[in-house]
Amino acid sequence: MEETISLRELFHTLKKRLWLIVLIMVVAATVSSVISFFVLTPIYQSSAQILVNQAKSEKDLYNTGEIQTNIQLINTYSVIIRSPKILNKVKEELNFPGTVGELQNKIAVASEKDSQIIALTVEDPNPSMAMKVANKTAEVFQRDIPSIMSVDNVTILSKATLGEKPSPIKPKPLLNIAIASVVGMMIGVGLAFLLEYLDNTIKSEQDVEQVLGLPVMGVISIIDDETSKETMSNSIDTVVRRDSVGV
Template sequence: MELHEYLNILKKRWSLIVVITLIATLISGVASYFIIKPTYKSDISVIIGKQDAGDAKTTTQNYNDVMMYQKLVKTYSTLVTSRTVAENAIQKLGLNMKAEQLQGMISVAPKGDTEFLTITVKSRDAKQAMEIANQLAVSLKEVSANIKKVDNVQILDPAELPTSPDNPKPKLNMAIACFLGLMVSVGVVFLLEYLDNTVKSPEDIEKLLGIPVIGTIPVIVDSEK
């Protein structure tokens, strides 16, 4: 097919394309606004390393221990999602949930090759997400101090109350649904055209038989009838 033939196919079935695209966008909007329950996210950042006492000797030691603390970040990433830390946070906050539930709400992300560690908590309650994130940092600090007998966790940025849901994102979801609906509708249009083997024009006859059309019989409509 040539380009103008593709355009003619789309033009012929443009209404089907519009309907499918609008339905997909509408379904996505309804689901995002009324069906999917919003989830809130709260982050807290901690630094893995001893607190600097300020003297030259301690500063030199901390500088020499940077690589060690960077490696410890991976250890503390696992520790913050452990059952022990989760149970400690549940007990301190008086939460009515199991450790496995809380562990499923937590995600941890080291910031590259640094001593920084970001703890993220997702919850359907914005205030709960903030409180759990802050308590997890405190619980990590307490549990690690009990296990390693040294306080290597320093809280940098406390978690704040989220002002908007992290998920769903209605506008983004509707834009994606609109694009997918458009692609699917175009595919359906071309599929219907491919499955339609009826002859509709002299050009179809020339393609089918490989011979030119020398004449056509017009349809005569009797106006009196």
């Protein structure tokens, strides 16, 4: 019985403060949409793939040890790709307006699991610049790695391309609005229960019983002006009739 009453009170509180919950949700979704569409800068992504593979002879078509060595070299290559020695040349050849540090922050290097392929990913507000940086970095790395490590086992597997209508990878307005709405709803529900908890006014006979611990013997109904006038009129009629009967 206690659980049923508690559950009923729970829904009653949510229903009573529903306008507050909806208001906070709408405000949160509106703020999120404004920030996503008008404040945040769209970021585009472009990727190139690099293959780390030693040239094979006819007698040595498959060498497991060499493949394992190439996979281990990928970690070293990932550091070299983002090093100033490579990025300084990329900056000069592209006439990149920013610093080498800014260029480095735009580039991410990752290797496919258990493979000899390196994915070189560039993020930039300009989709064309993201493509150019990715391709130029792969090109400079392939050209300079023989002189850096005395090896020639790097091939550009695929270049970055620019689609007809490139779409930004972030921000994602719909996702941001959905998250903001859920967070707003959670805040609204929490605020509704907080306001209900802080509200210590007595509104019903149940509140009287809970506060005083005494049973309610009777309830005085609220009488509005029209009901009061009608009751008084009926009382006057009754008195007049009694007087007439007495006469």
